[in-house]
Amino acid sequence: MLSDSAEQGRAGADHTAERTALWRALHVRADAPPHVLDDEIGLRLADPGDDWRDRPDMDERATRRVRASIVARARFVEDLVVERAGEGVDQYVVLGAGLDTFAQRRPEVAARLRVFEVDRPGPQTFKRRRLEALGLGVPDGLRLVPVDFEGDWWGQVLAAGLDPDRPAVVASAGVTMYLTPEAVETTFRLVAGLAPGSTLVSTFLRPIEDVEPEEQPQLRVAMEGARAAGTPFQTFFRPPQILALAREAGFRTARHVSAEELAERYFAGRTDGVRPSRGEELVVAGV
Numbered sequence: 366m367l368s369d370s371a372e373q374g375r376a377g378a379d380h381t382a383e384r385t386a387l388w389r390a391l392h393v394r395a396d397a398p399p400h401v402l403d404d405e406i407g408l409r410l411a412d413p414g415d416d417w418r419d420r421p422d423m424d425e426r427a428t429r430r431v432r433a434s435i436v437a438r439a440r441f442v443e444d445l446v447v448e449r450a451g452e453g454v455d456q457y458v459v460l461g462a463g464l465d466t467f468a469q470r471r472p473e474v475a476a477r478l479r480v481f482e483v484d485r486p487g488p489q490t491f492k493r494r495r496l497e498a499l500g501l502g503v504p505d506g507l508r509l510v511p512v513d514f515e516g517d518w519w520g521q522v523l524a525a526g527l528d529p530d531r532p533a534v535v536a537s538a539g540v541t542m543y544l545t546p547e548a549v550e551t552t553f554r555l556v557a558g559l560a561p562g563s564t565l566v567s568t569f570l571r572p573i574e575d576v577e578p579e580e581q582p583q584l585r586v587a588m589e590g591a592r593a594a595g596t597p598f599q600t601f602f603r604p605p606q607i608l609a610l611a612r613e614a615g616f617r618t619a620r621h622v623s624a625e626e627l628a629e630r631y632f633a634g635r636t637d638g639v640r641p642s643r644g645e646e647l648v649v650a651g652v
Contacts, residue, residue: 379488380594382463383411384422385539388432389439391418395425396639401631402436402443406466410495430580431587434641435539437627441647442536442566443467449534449564450477456533458483458522460552461540464492468507479506483522486511514548519555532562532652539645542570542598543591549600550610553650557615563652565616568645569602576644584644607648616650 386407393400408417417423446457446467455478459465462482468475482489489511496503503509510525512518523529535556541549556565576584588598602610604621611619624643632640 385435386411386464388435392432392436402440404466406469407464409499410464429639430642433639434645437631437641438538438568445566446534447474450474454532458535460537469501481508481510481527483510483512530560532560534564537567541600543596544600546600553614559652561652565650568647569607570645572601580642611650618651620649622647
């Protein structure tokens, strides 16, 4: 059973964001330490009920590599934000924020930043309600920005206080596959127009034939689930394609962060098969 507060906001909950939060928690509950990311706050926000680990999409073995990819990308983005904050960057934009928990887990860093969590109104309302229900609230430096991604969403972010004349880190994790190629290009161009010193870090989904054979059935299930939910995967990139897109959009630098690099950085020495899949990788582009 859902708690009363979760029941009130459930209409606005995003299933993909919920699943991502639960995979992050499953990494803590099911995988041996050291943990790449210690995040059970997202589980508390999602409030999925006591039997959440019995769900088919939470199968510990079948989701081992996908949850490794989820925590690897989150940790990489977080490390980048902390690094840039140490260099004086004080704006952080999270596109498609879902149940992101950076501001709650890393308050000492978030206190030095203005954090903009950007998402659709329904998920934003749900998250605000859950933060209040848990007694966490919305700290002064956190802006929850509800937007219509089909409209002038960038203008809404600027209206919320993003200063385009100061450097920012903009993160887009688990978003590009749901967008058209034209929408991805538009997003890249908007971020490339920010002040010098700004950084975009974005995940991208590789074509299914690029994915490890044993992981392809899991990706097909995810694709079918997304299609059934009305949010089909639309865009896939190979590394040279997304690097070319970043440069054409106006970024001064662009580099591909492979699954192998993430594995070496965060999963070295593990023998339990917990390592990220090459299905989803990252690009880091600098203005």
